Amino acid sequence: MGYIASQSLIAAQLVAVSGFTFDRSAPFRGSSSLRTSSMVRSTAPDLTDLLAHCALGDQRALAELYRQTRSRLYAVALRMLRSTDAAEEALQESFVKIWKNARVYRPDLAAPMTWMTTIVRNQGLDMLRRRQPEQTQRVLLDEEDDRLEQVADESPDPLALAMQGEAAASLSRCFGGLKEQQRQLISRAFYEGLSHAELADATGMPLGSIKTSIRRGLLALRTCLEGLGAEAGR
């Protein structure tokens, strides 16, 4: 996957570097300004292409990238920060970072959505870190968390799995193989951005047990995913 993505990024860079006119005002049309017909794409640009155009300073590419990904990335931010204001700020800061760093996006290292999600989650983690402990977090932690049940789905519907794609299906299956406690801790850490200490506070478990449980859970997850041959890329 990374390989194909690399090709299209490079193809887009080629447009900019090789003396074909890169018409800044017409980011996705291209056909009139390119002499090589094989480089003309008639379909909508994919996320990797859009990131490549962002790298070239094309603001419309960012607008389209935002349009295609905002609701998924916003869900991640909202889930972690649990406030509309904070999640909007996180999304905004993340897209400014995506814009500024698109030129160093490496399609061989990460899928576009993975790269962008990482930026959003790191932004969220930063914002959580800056929040003071007396703020509302602890109250929120006690809420019943129905998402955990979904993540820990032990008998997944095959059709749903097929639709989720192979990676998601593999993760679902491997998650199902973890101990209940490991699933809960890993899910809460991922979605809510909780530290080991915060998880200890939230669950009443000793800090050492939290660390051990998460570490064993992650390594079991890795072993299981590798066993399923679900590892993406290299």
Added chain:
Amino acid sequence: MNYLKPELISALAGEYVLGSLKGRARSRFERLMAAEPLVQREVAKWQARLQPLADRLDPVEPSERVWKRIEKRIRPAQARSAAAADAAAGSGAFGQLVSAWWRRLALGSSALAGVLVAVLLLRPPAPAPTVAAAPPNWDMWSILLSADNKPHIIVCASKSSRRLWVMVNRPQTVAADRSLELWMMPADGSGQPKSLGLVPTDGVHQIQLATTVQERVAGVPVLAVSLEPAGGSRSGAPTGPVLYSGPVLFKKTT
């Protein structure tokens, strides 16, 4: 620090991506990650492994004001970039565009500060490389990066030709008794690298091949440049440090 045990690295990378690794432990791990490509790869793997967790959240539409704010934030930078591109007038359309492209990369460098996704980020390149020519109909290329992820050398070619073009993006300083040598790295780490010849420390250079580029680089995942004794490695295998490397890429044909 006995940090480089695979199991421990993997667990720490997992905890880092998960976000549960916090405070000083997180900072320590980030420093380790910045220095160790192996750790960067493990982090990238964990990002991919855990991504389905994010994907399964139900999408939520953000307010329209978010985009308005983003637009406001990116506009000034955009204007500066465009001005820089316009100002980058040179001789020949190709040189001009390349120059504009690299200058733009250099311009944006301040934007990089403080972004946490170090594994996915490269350092900004230095300004003003010069690339004066390119082969006709090029459809294969490789950007060779230094260890700190700066693009130093571009190799490109037309697959059906027998000639590789090597463009040095920024002049190199190499001791008089040393040469830079270009290698095709073996797939999957098995087998020996094969030499493609010496490369210059500056300017544009062509390497003549006995077969077509297509035949020669078929299946080669990565090109690399190592520092060798003047005239090239005598053993036929790289002996000096690998200075630059990059994946071999082909233009997508549709």
